[in-house]
Amino acid sequence: xxxxxxxxxxxxxxxxxxxxxxxxxxxxxxxxxxxxxxxxxxxxxxxxxxxxxxxxxxxxxxxxxxxxxxxxxxxxxxxxxxxxxxxxxxxxxxxxxxxxxxxxxxxxxxxxxxxxxxxxxxxxxxxxxxxxxxxxxxxxxxxxxxxxxxxxxxxxxxxxxxxxxxxxxx
Amino acid sequence: xxxxxxxxxxxxxxxxxxxxxxxxxxxxxxxxxxxxxxxxxxxxxxxxxxxxxxxxxxxxxxxxxxxxxxxxxxxxxxxxxxxxxxxxxxxxxxxxxxxxxxxxxxxxxxxxxxxxxxxxxxxxxxxxxxxxxxxxxxxxxxxxxxxxxxxxxxxxxxxxxxxxxxxxxxxxxxxxxxxxxxxxxxxxxxxxxxxxxxxxxxxxxxxxxxxxxxxxxxxxxxxxxxxxxxxxxxxxxxxxxxxxxxxxxxxxxxxxxxxxxxxxxxxxxxxxxxxxxxxxxxxxxxxxxxxxxxxxxxxxxxxxxxxxxxxxxxxxxxxxxxxxxxxxxxxxxxxxxxxxxxxxxxxxxxxxxxxxxxxxxxxxxxxxxxxxxxxxxxxxxxxxxxxxxxxxxxxxxxxxxxxxxxxxxxxxxxxxxxxxxxxxxxxxxxxxxxxxxxxxxxxxxxxxxxxxxxxxxxxxxxxxxxxxxxxxxxxxxxxxxxxxxxxxxxxxxxxxxxxxxxxxxxxxxxxxxxxxxxxxxxxxxxxxxxxxxxxxxxxxxxxxxxxxxxxxxxxxxxxxxxxxxxxxxxxxxxxxxxxxxxxx
Numbered sequence: 001x002x003x004x005x006x007x008x009x010x011x012x013x014x015x016x017x018x019x020x021x022x023x024x025x026x027x028x029x030x031x032x033x034x035x036x037x038x039x040x041x042x043x044x045x046x047x048x049x050x051x052x053x054x055x056x057x058x059x060x061x062x063x064x065x066x067x068x069x070x071x072x073x074x075x076x077x078x079x080x081x082x083x084x085x086x087x088x089x090x091x092x093x094x095x096x097x098x099x100x101x102x103x104x105x106x107x108x109x110x111x112x113x114x115x116x117x118x119x120x121x122x123x124x125x126x127x128x129x130x131x132x133x134x135x136x137x138x139x140x141x142x143x144x145x146x147x148x149x150x151x152x153x154x155x156x157x158x159x160x161x162x163x164x165x166x167x168x169x170x
Numbered sequence: 171x172x173x174x175x176x177x178x179x180x181x182x183x184x185x186x187x188x189x190x191x192x193x194x195x196x197x198x199x200x201x202x203x204x205x206x207x208x209x210x211x212x213x214x215x216x217x218x219x220x221x222x223x224x225x226x227x228x229x230x231x232x233x234x235x236x237x238x239x240x241x242x243x244x245x246x247x248x249x250x251x252x253x254x255x256x257x258x259x260x261x262x263x264x265x266x267x268x269x270x271x272x273x274x275x276x277x278x279x280x281x282x283x284x285x286x287x288x289x290x291x292x293x294x295x296x297x298x299x300x301x302x303x304x305x306x307x308x309x310x311x312x313x314x315x316x317x318x319x320x321x322x323x324x325x326x327x328x329x330x331x332x333x334x335x336x337x338x339x340x341x342x343x344x345x346x347x348x349x350x351x352x353x354x355x356x357x358x359x360x361x362x363x364x365x366x367x368x369x370x371x372x373x374x375x376x377x378x379x380x381x382x383x384x385x386x387x388x389x390x391x392x393x394x395x396x397x398x399x400x401x402x403x404x405x406x407x408x409x410x411x412x413x414x415x416x417x418x419x420x421x422x423x424x425x426x427x428x429x430x431x432x433x434x435x436x437x438x439x440x441x442x443x444x445x446x447x448x449x450x451x452x453x454x455x456x457x458x459x460x461x462x463x464x465x466x467x468x469x470x471x472x473x474x475x476x477x478x479x480x481x482x483x484x485x486x487x488x489x490x491x492x493x494x495x496x497x498x499x500x501x502x503x504x505x506x507x508x509x510x511x512x513x514x515x516x517x518x519x520x521x522x523x524x525x526x527x528x529x530x531x532x533x534x535x536x537x538x539x540x541x542x543x544x545x546x547x548x549x550x551x552x553x554x555x556x557x558x559x560x561x562x563x564x565x566x567x568x569x570x571x572x573x574x575x576x577x578x579x580x581x582x583x584x585x586x587x588x589x590x591x592x593x594x595x596x597x598x599x600x601x602x603x604x605x606x607x608x609x610x611x612x613x614x615x616x617x618x619x620x621x622x623x624x625x626x627x628x629x630x631x632x633x634x635x636x637x638x639x640x641x642x643x644x645x646x647x648x649x650x651x652x653x654x655x656x657x658x659x660x661x662x663x664x665x666x667x668x669x670x671x672x673x674x675x676x677x678x679x680x681x682x683x684x685x686x687x688x689x690x691x692x693x694x695x696x697x698x699x700x701x702x703x704x705x706x707x708x709x710x711x712x713x714x715x716x717x718x719x720x721x722x723x724x725x726x727x728x729x730x731x732x733x734x735x736x737x738x739x740x741x742x743x744x745x746x747x748x749x750x751x752x753x754x
Contacts, residue, residue, distance in 0.1 A: 060718035061445075063347075066431035066452050067492040067711040069364040070520045072556055075436050082439035083448065090445065147449055148721040 020044070024052045024131035026122055029094045030146060032137025032167075037098055039167035040135040041105060050108040053098050054125045055091050057115045058149035119152040123159040131162050138169045173289035174279040175355040180292040181271025183299050187264025190302070194257040206310040207252055214249035221245065256306055267295040286358075293352075293359015297713075300342055301335075301705045309335035309503075332467045334503035339705055340463070340496055343712020352713055363710020367495070368557040370703035374513055375564030376573055376696050377506060383565065386478075386511055389750065390518040393486045397742055398522050401734050402427035406533065408733065414726045416538045418447040420530045422454075422727050426734045428526050429519040430455045430490030436553050437527050440544055441534040453722030454731040456715055459490030462739065467501040473747070477507035483746045484508075485515020487739040489731075492711045499704055506697055509704070517558055524553035573692040584656045585688055593685035594651040599678035606675040607644045610637065622668040630661060640665050647679070653686040 025040040027033040044051050064083065065076060095111045102109040112129070114121045126134055139153075140146055157164060193199045204211045221244040228240040246254075270291045279285040316328025327333070346352065352360055378386070402423045409419025424437035434451050437443070443451075466488060470480040484497045498512035531544040567573070595603075609615045619637040622628075628635040643658045644665070653659040659682075665671070666679040723731075 058718070060449070060716065060722065063714065063716035063719045064449060064452055065435060065714070066456055066719055067490070067714045068430075068432040068435045069367050069707070069711060070429055070432040070491050070516070070523075070555060071435055072552070072554075074552055078439055078552070079435040083445065086445050145725050147446055148724070149718070 020049050020132040022052060022129055022131050022133075023049050024054055024122070024126050024129060024134045025098070026054050026056070026118075026134065026136045026151075027094065027098055028055050028057075029090065030137065030140065031144075031170075032140060034137070035170045036135050036137035036167040037101065038170065039165065041101055041107070043133075043135070043165075044105070044107050046106040050110060051098075051102055052110045052112060052125070052129050052131065053095060054122060055094060055111070055113045056118045056121045057087050057091060057113070058147065059115060059117050060147070060149055061087065061115070117152075118149060119155040119159070122151070122156060126160060126162065133163045133165060134160060135165045135167060137167050172279050172281060173286050173358055174274060175289070175292070176274065177292065177353075177355040178271065178275060179353065179355050180267050180274055180295050183292075183295045184264050184266070184268030184271045186299065187260045187267060187295075187302070189264075191257040191260030191264055194253045194260065200253075203249070203253060205314065206307065207249060208310075208314065210248040210252050214247035217245055217247040260302070263295070263298055267291070271295075290359040290362055293356035294362055295359070296353070296356040297360060297363065297706055297709050300346075300709050301339065301702065304339045304342060304709070305335045305702075305705060308338050312338070330468060330471070332464070332471075332500040332503075334500060335705055336496055336499040336503050336708060337464070337467075339709040340712035343709045344460075344715050347713045347715065348717045360710050360713050363707045363713070366703050367492075367707030367711065368560075370700050370707060371513055371517070372557055372560035372564055373696050373700050373703065374506075374510060375561040376568040376693060377510055377700075378514075378565055378568075380569055382510075383514070386514040387518070389478075389482060390485065390515045393482060393742065393745065394515060394518045394522060396745075397486050397738055398427050398519065398526065400427075401738050402526060402529070404734050404737070405730055408730045409726075412726055412730065414730070415447070416534055416541075417441050417443045418450075418727070420534045421447055422451050422730060424523075424526060424530055425451045425455045426489060426731055426738075428523050429516070430459055430492075432491055432520070433523055433526070436523055437530055440527055440531045440549060442538075442541065447727075449719070449722040450725050450727040451731075453719055453724065454727045455489050456720050457723040458731060458735045459488060459493035460715065460720070462488045462735075463493040463496045463500065466497045466739075469743075470501050475746075477502060477505070478511050479746050479750050481508045481511025482515065482750050483743055485512045485519070486742040486746075489735055489738070491516050491519060492708070495704060496708050496711075499701075499708070506700060509700075517555075517561065520555045521558065523555070524550045527553055568693075573690060573696070583688055583690060584653075584659065584686055586650075586652060586654045586686055588688050589652045589685045593681075595647070595678055595682055599674060599681070600648045600651060602672055602674035603644055603648050603678055606672045607641060607648070610644070611641055618668065618670065619665070623664070626664060626667075628661065628664045630657060635661060635664070647682060651682075653682050659683055659686055 020043065023040055023044050025036060027037050040051060043049075061083065065079065068076065071079075091113055095113065099109050099111065110129070112125050114125065116124075122134065122136075125131075134156075136151060136156075139150065194203070221242070225240070225242050228242060232238065232240050270288065274288065274292070277288075279288065312328045312333040316326040316333070320326045331337075405423035405426050406419055409415075409422060414422070420441035421434055421438050421443040424441075425431065425434040427433070431452055434448065434455065438448050466484050467480075470483070475483065480501050481498055484494050484501070488494045488497055494512050494516050495509065498508045502508035527549055528544075528546055531546070531549060535541045535543055610619055616637040619640050623635045623637075623640075630636075630639050639661060643661050646654060646658060647662065653662070662679045663683055666676045666683075
């Protein structure tokens, strides 16, 4: 099946042939990701859909010690642990928040957390879990603050074997 | 976890190096080397012409005397030396790489120390191969292209853009990590670049005299003190005014004020910086640092700065410490003087780091509600840069004469006995000195000498120098045709700087001075290794600069960083140009 990109208003209704069994939600806490979560929760049907929450920690963090060379190894290790703990805690908080919303709606929930380049990782996770649909948030507007780790949409669209939905901006 | 990747890469690199060594040793690539090493080859041709002439004469004499043709050996030229060095290094490191590469192919690694240490060699060989290509291939190629294009362009683009092995190495490192990615088999070894850079700084300790270290240390403490404290203060002020948040302001002030990414890494956990704040700060510092590394040497050349001025400027004005070393070597790639100055500034910065981190920790606790207090003693100990102790140890050993005869200076020592026959003063030069001696003995000359000695505070031992001391030293120089003592050498060097001195006398004194000082073999070897260590380290550090990190530059950190970085670069340039004089 070739991917279909849709964007529009949310509709909920009875289970149909197009109701996703496995919905892959790409969510990492940004404003766009919140929109994706809202859309995914509306599309998902309790008892039928399993919402798989894919949280990608951007690979840019692997190069975030930059070219530091003056510090002792213990200082670099302390920094590495500090950043890892912080990213892990941030991620766990996001996962817990989406899981709680799923629980409220009696939706089955699974979480996948990966470090990597966003589009590549989503493609890999979508294939692994057998996603029927992938939901992502709208791209950040130019000039908006935030980490520069954008989803490579072209790579995602070309690589996906299921429909891709870009949630409408809230 | 198994770290060693089963890959033929190390073996292939080893074979490539061995092949290069063999091609150099056998003369198989002499045609290419002639083009790459034009200056050394020109020296080779001169040596060869001289040898051929001597051989011809010796053969003619032998023939006339009915003796067999003489067996003469052509002396080694610079060209021969350069090829031999390339062959030697390629054989040594190629041999090691080939053996370890074979081991990786046949050995099944098990978890443990051996596996971990073996895993670093492919990456190290990878960087070394790039260093060989850059130093032996790209550096001379760009130098030749720069010279070839000069008539058409009117300027040498290779010199103006500092396209030497240092800049090219860093650029190649950046290109590799961002375009091709670092291969898995090389990832562990690439991280060793930091270790080699630190080793370079430790070895650098052998090249300072006590006076020089005291002078540079004093200058760096003043410059770094003013600009570090100043920029930390300005960032704290601007951050508050712009509502950047306490942790963001604190981590940014460390990065902007002290030593860039290293300071950010050291300060971030202490001031509870958030992930995005760290990313913005490091991105901004890297963008600024890489830009400065290209800009500073060009500006330095255009302004005609010397090693002390440029080293002091780069050491103060460039935010990130790695780029300080890069800019110093880019400015002066074939000498070590600028690097010596810049690294003293780097060391001073890193010594300031624990103090600044403490300051910021205290500032953060004071301003942030609910912030936990920091164990100041623990922070101070953890952040103290241990490699500086190695630098100090090497400096002490060198000062005590461990690597060279006592009384050495910058790796050189005085010895009248080692002055070669052809370095003795010629008749024309001694006659010029005699003429000048006569002039300096009359009343006006003696007064000029006295005034010069008084103005420059020249001493002989514990007393002030007199014109009679100069007369005697000049007379001895005429008799011996060389300097015979260090005191005579120092006094006459001072005389040579006197205004109105005859030009030939001045150049004769300088020639005699140069002939009496000899390079220590150990120190000369250290200098050579230093260049390799820094080249290796900077290529490896280039491989740590990712576009993903650079792209994070933005937001308030970029505004504050832009203002403070520019003010620091321009302010330190003005101070250096106005107040710093060359003294090494």
